[in-house]
Amino acid sequence: MDPARSSSPNPATLAPLDLHASWARSREFGLRPDDALSDALVSPADLRDRLEANARLLTFSRPVIENLFRQIGCPSSTLLLTDCDGLILSAIGDTGFLDRATRVALCPGAEWSEAAMGTNAIGTALTTRKAVAVEGSQHYLTRNRFLTCVATPIFSPTGGIAGILDISTDARANLSHADALLRTTAECIEHRLIENLGEGFLSLHFHTRPDLLGSPLEGLVLFDEAGRLLASNRAARALLQLHGEFPQGSYPECFTTQWRHLVAWAAFGPLTPFPLRTLHGQTCIARAELLLPRAPHGRRQAKSDEAPGRAEAPPAPDTDPRLGHAGTLVAEWHRNRCAGPLLLCGETGTGKRHLLYQHCRDHGIGMPLLELDGRSLAARAQAGRDELEDALRQTENGLLYLTDVDLLPAEARSRLFEAAGSSHRIVAASRHPLAREAEGNGLDQATLARHGAHIVTLPPLRERTDFAHLVHRFVREACPGRPIRVLPEAIDRLRRYPWPGNISELASRLRLMLALVGDDSTELRPDDIPDELLETAV
Template identity: 35%
Template sequence: MSDRALASSVVERARQRFFIDGTDPGASIPAHVSRSWRRCDALSPALQRPAVAEPVLRGELSVRREASAWLRQCAQPELDGLAEHVLGQGCVVILSDASGLILDEVGSPDFLPKAQRIALTPGVDWSESQRGTNAIGTALHEREGLMVLGGEHFLAQNGALGCAAAPIFNARGELVGVLDISGEDIHVDVHALGLVRMAASQVEHRMMSNGRRDGQLVRFHRRPGLLGTPREGLLSVLDGQIVGANRTALSLLGMVWEEALGAPAERLLGARWQRLQSGSGLLVNPDGRQLAVSIEAPQRADTPIRRASTGPLERVSHADPRAQSGHTTDPPDVLAPLLANAMRIAAAGLPILVSGETGSGKDVFVRRLHRASHRASGPLVAVNCAALPESLIEAELFGYEDGAFTGARRRGLPGRLREAHGGMLFLDEIGDMPLSMQTRLLRVLEARVVRPLGGSQDIAVDFDLVCATHRDLAALVGQGLFRQDLLYRLQGHVVCIPPLRSRADRRALMSRLMDEAGGAAKGLRLTPAALDALERQPWPGNVRELLSLLRSVVALAEPGATLDVSDLGLPDAVAAAPRETAQVMGAVDGAGQRAQSGLLASLTDEAIRRALAECGGNVAGAARRLGLHRSTLYRYLARRRGEGERGFEGVSG
């Protein structure tokens, strides 16, 4: 019997003792689960009856999200980073508020429909009083990171679910939310728990260090190299008293919030701390421990809050010694002009088609577009057309009325198109949508009305449409698998996300992703040679593949280590190849693979012609506008001219 099967058997016997025999389950289940079962058993018997939990109304969800706006902004980088990690695990990442209400959910399109069936979706309350023992609600009670796996859930209907969650605290020790990874029981383990614990700590650090403050912010650690990283301790000091602290600071000082808050700063940091004023130096605290300390002055009332990063594809500001000295070699964010153009197109009400290789970050780009667009206050409703069975996609998109078919939910289902009203609808992998649904979608886009299954009335809808694909839609049209009129309708504006190997900013991106993968929290750094080796990789899996490698590297590295090429686990041939040769090969490979994909050979030809026209035939300018490396575009143009393609003459450097 496997370890997982053995554990499941033990839990089943514990359930028998507790729920049927009425006896204590003993030490056969985790202590936090046993305590939770007893709490839930004391609640109303209604909790023990399987029930479908309904989400709160959209208006109330908007109010709850607004009340947690700062938490959501500071948690967004962790949501995006964790989502990239769990995508291949068939899991989702969830952020809830302090009451257990789910605010946001991202992750595997394979698991999202299952999550919706058990009400693990935004707007649903997952506190213990509503959903029994579960990682979100139980973490709120226990005030610590924990797992609830399979039969450990109080409600039997959640028995196939595995969850790992960690609470998020503000500087005063108040619970403000929970980060959670959920999926099928077999996909959640102690590694997932470690990830959410680390992510929660990073959110707390960002909330405190980036927020507006009246007093001084004291950053400290026993190791100077960890100052400025999410592993540093943070104290907020006002009029000489501690008014805020993160959990790392409390751990370093051996204290709890009740002891630290209100205490004189000199009791924690020593009498000399004030001599530093707004500067850095070494202090010896009253316990005799030496601390590296950096003190920041209070912010003026008009000082803007620093904006939290919004994911691995977004350029963020870091404390970089090169920037402080006035020197930086980081290239501009290659996606910024693509985003700016897409925002203008969306504001005009035109649909957007995002193309790019698998793993290049199409979904992250769309989330970034939604946050920056005029629809930011509305919902972003994402549907993965490849993940839904053909028999379910119609009901999922268009909804249905009560009693429309056998097994339909009582009171029906609004459908994703109606849920997107007032916001943005994101149809991922649009090339996998069945032809029958393409016909119905075309009618919706033309008339802007939806008729649910079993309904007799049309319902008006208003949303911005963004689609994404890695497939050659023009080739699908030729094969009779995609409607040509729908393609014309969808490609109001084509955004081509460049593959990682062709991104001019990939070196800076790799450094940032290393930090976001946990490298900053562990005080890790990459040598220039290691970055060179990462740049030489072809990265067929793009950003997703890179993140997976970096997380493995971070997990294996010792804290504070400097990582060289040998620590990356790259193939010897790639690690040793001359950088210049690899760059040329990457550029040729990038052009060739894009050409083979068909998107550059059809849809993207028009985008390139347009970019060249707008830049007066200048290839360098067109490459910047398209987010491509200039050499990649040169090689592509040369190949297309060699194939007899017209319309690319008269270009310049």
């Protein structure tokens, strides 16, 4: 009798059917369940080559993987990251379990494809291109049956699989909650890989649910100047019905809005959401941004640095000291793990969201971040309350950012603020100043003090001391490689406008002015500023 057939698992315990097919493939590879462990590790030199080849994957996955391990909270387990061939690149976890796992080559340098290890979560996820759980006796090789493993693919920005994310633990452990956490973490890694790809002319963020816009679960695509698709994440591929391992296409094959209109919108207001309809009839909320070129190390920068001697030297970066103080307050709040909620106050466009995201980037904070729109929640009554509760469950040991918190009913605000603490990091934003006492549905200082809130207020643009510096910065960003001298008289004229949209309005209007002056202009003069811009000037 064939030993492989005599050791087949009970079909009642083997689900889904993909695992039956995997056992058949394992036999076809010539493996037998009782095979002894071979010398499965690649050489140290080969492992170094693999690590170098996957440097981007490792760099952008490490912070979120470490946070995932803390969230799963499963003792005697290890969290693994592999390359596109199933070769383990990194392993973190319980020391004792890692020692035991090493005895079956569950460690960096070992290949866990089905051809090498038979049915296992890593290899089967690699073959089927979807999340797989393999429990105990479902493993093809007998020596691996002390394990329970869950794995999910990490998809490359341009198609195919970049790697596999796997959690492995003792066969008796319950990993029923790990599948969703692994998938969310994989999507977060995919999001970061696209954002740091260093290519593209325009990035488009979109989703049918407004509350998911700005989160790792949003659809994200990159297009070149001609509207050809360069990169996409799994959410975008699902929303746009892009099929195949390496999806290709163009903007007109995805959306109904004309390409030139999208480019104009991106140039005018990259942070402003707008409706966008897919070719398949779904209405999405979207944000579009024109991308600057990147330096070789991967960070976007203006190319004006490459043309010394021609441009006027910008003023010293005399950033408004209130911005530095705001950053310090956010850092202090983050270090205090038991702190109450963080409230960011400031008019529309003063940079509340930017301050939070910049802090997370600068300090390597990889915890999952979910963003919700308070205005949308308030408008949907019970559905909004249910969505808030769901968001609190999703962001346990994570970070929840809620905009327009002052529009929420008082009961919902209290529920939100009471959740803030060691297991929830709550950041709320308001576009209105605080009231000394409760006034209708607004926020008041007494309520915030009762919940231990940390309050950070960002000044409006018209009060900032670094106005000229911001003008020079946005001009350089809008015209990379083309030095533009901003005349002092132009800055004086711009100062006269109250800027109700603050930083985001200044950036978008400057892009529009520079587009109107033409590609040959080397100066921004007072008469380049349209009169209609200053109709409401004081």
